[in-house]
Amino acid sequence: MAQLTQRRIGEIMRAVFDVLAENPDGLPAREVLAQVEQRLPLTDFEKSTYPKRPHIRRFEKVVRFATIAPVKAGWLIKDKGQWILTDAGRSAYHQFTDPAALKREANRLYKQWHATSTGDDSNGESTETDQDMPDPSSIVEEAEETAWAQIEDYLRHLNPYDFQNLVAALLRSMGYFVEWIAPPGPDGGIDIVAHTDPLGAKGPRILVQVKHRDNKATVEQLRSFLAILGDSDVGLFVSTEGFTAEAEKVGRSQERRRIMLLNLKRLFDLWVQHYPQIPDTDRKLLPLRPIYYLAP
Known part of the structure; x- marks a missing residue:
């Protein structure tokens, strides 16, 4: 993502961690996204939509993309739409106060996870290859959240x-x-x-x-x-x-x-x-x- 720098990803990560640190039991993803938007002024790029998906704003996808590495690093848990900050994530939040440093550490841990799970240590960070389309992982993630929300509501009623x-x-x-x-x-x-x-x-x-x-x-x-x-x-x-x-x-x-x-x-x-x-x-x-x- 040429218009999404490593520092900016780190800023988004810190904003997500900041929200979740105040909610130890976690929050639904939609609430995390809403609170991050309130705390972090959006760039023009984040406010824009995808050329091939003009009804989809980039910001929500950008936040989901920014949290891929923290999940693999063990800092963040996503469970059926509920985002939870782990103890390791809380420690990283306090240790790496500089957004760029936080992102670098996330990249390092992501690389470890990638090498362990695939045997390939060539990819040091999560990447989004097509700026015209949402990242596939965010599409699956949102589909899972939507499905669980419907199932949960059905069971509760x-x-x-x-x-x-x-x-x-x-x-x-x-x-x-x-x-x-x-x-x-x-x-x-x-x-x-x-x-x-x-x-x-x-x-x-x-x-x-x-x-x-x-x-x-x-x-x-x-x-x-x-x-x-x-x-x-x-x-x-x-x-x-x-x-x-x-x-x-x-x-x-x-x-x-x-x-x-x-x-x-x-x-x-x-x-x-x-x-x-x-x-x-x-x-x-x-x-x-x-x-x-x-x-x-």
């Missing part, structure tokens, strides 16, 4: 019992035998009971609690669920909105109780992984179709 049935369908596709699914009514603490064999005679009993609500599951809710588990039980706690930091800490620190915390993203990843084993009747709960893009 699924009624609680269909969502519960979706979790049960996932367990069946993974080879577990679902013995019982809670009928509509008051919350009794257990929503699904499953086993590793048809009779429940071998292996642990799997107890599942499903929280399909608008707020994160709290540590109090997790402890109440843990109190129900027997010594040989395995607990699965599914929460649409995820878990508070304290709840996650308690979940990880269990020594006697076997517990798995599952948020919406992880649930979806498992659904995709086991989709070939899910029968058509259950696929209707979350039907998916793969779409192919040119690999970046």
Whole structure:
């Protein structure tokens, strides 16, 4: 990109890091882009559109291009449209205050990643080869974000019992035998009971609690669920909105109780992984179709 200097890329990187440093849990990409635009005056080049895509402004693509190296460097995580600054990224942000120096270090780490993954150490930095067209990686990235936003909205608006049935369908596709699914009514603490064999005679009993609500599951809710588990039980706690930091800490620190915390993203990843084993009747709960893009 002749009109996008290394220093300018470094300035954009620092602006992205600055936004994310203020939001430790990360932000949706669209919010990061909006905040970067507020903090960083755009150049005429960044305000312009692509000649072959006059409806697409360069700025958003430029920011995505500028964050390729930080992702490969381990400074930035992009997960289904959520951008998160890692501890390594935070350290780099404080260590390399000069934008050009930050970009040089990103290039160095990108080169290491490239050499390790391809065996070719000739390319020292990420490049965009065609200024008339958006970078292919940004097209795929945005497509993934758009797809996840639609799926996430669909799952959040699924009624609680269909969502519960979706979790049960996932367990069946993974080879577990679902013995019982809670009928509509008051919350009794257990929503699904499953086993590793048809009779429940071998292996642990799997107890599942499903929280399909608008707020994160709290540590109090997790402890109440843990109190129900027997010594040989395995607990699965599914929460649409995820878990508070304290709840996650308690979940990880269990020594006697076997517990798995599952948020919406992880649930979806498992659904995709086991989709070939899910029968058509259950696929209707979350039907998916793969779409192919040119690999970046």
